[in-house]
Amino acid sequence: MLRLSKDYMMDTWWRSKDGMIDPSRTATPVLAIPAWEQACEAVLEGDRLALGARFCPVEKADGDGRARYELAPGTVVAVASARSSSPQRAYAVEADGTVAEIPLVEAEDRIDPAGGARRAWRRRCIRAGLTEKPTRFTFQRHSYEVGVVYDWAGEDYVAVVTRAGPVCVWARAVTYEEAVSLGLA
Template sequence: MGKAAGEDRVRYELAPGAVVAVAGARSQAPQRAYVARADGTVEEISVTAAEDRIDPAGTARRAWRRRCSRVGLGERPFRFSAALGHGYEADTVYDWAGEEYVAACVRATARCVWLRAVTYEEAVSLGVA
């Protein structure tokens, strides 16, 4: 005999304001998050909002990481082909893919540039994060 509708749900009592993040069975990263309301119901919130509620001190750092991630840059330099006379210079920070001041040029030749994401610490020192 099968389960009745809703019998497969687990119920927990949560304090108002408690945040719950849920990851899939084969994932370590949460895909959904919820916050408990004072009336005992739960409201779905974004994973980003959940992170910010759990660790408010890290909000700016995570926002910077997402900004760099949106443009496809990481910590390690990546080589890009460039047209002759491209104008990129090593040790200079550039706008990239619609985001301001996210690309640090670590090397430039006549035909290639190596770019990496500006670190959060660098962004703070530049006054852009």
């Protein structure tokens, strides 16, 4: 009786007799990651990518130290180290059966495409170092006015001044709803 090697069986596409890829016969897509990492369903908690239900490997780590997971097309996977509660990488299983690493931002957008603009605004405010809670900044001289939206730390129109003194300014991030109403987002 003939047997196929494990590597041949883990191939995403079956090969024909001449060794060429035969797309008419597909195998289940397989994600192989180091055994010390966990593969989980990618979910959103609030607006951030998080670890959902953990996937069970179909093949435990062998000599190469990698665990293998069979996944359905369209699945978005978040990968983290065994003791971590936040994802470090994300993978997507495409319709053609390929498994590709994608940026965490793209994983968020694949899970919730409608919230992409809101998450992009949040990232802009974070890059400027602002939160929705006012923060005090000290300046020698300034001309900031309360209730006015300003550019901040290289980002256009992300800060609203809530209070201004002679040398201190309190500013917070413009919320997404405020940005939409002002035509900024």
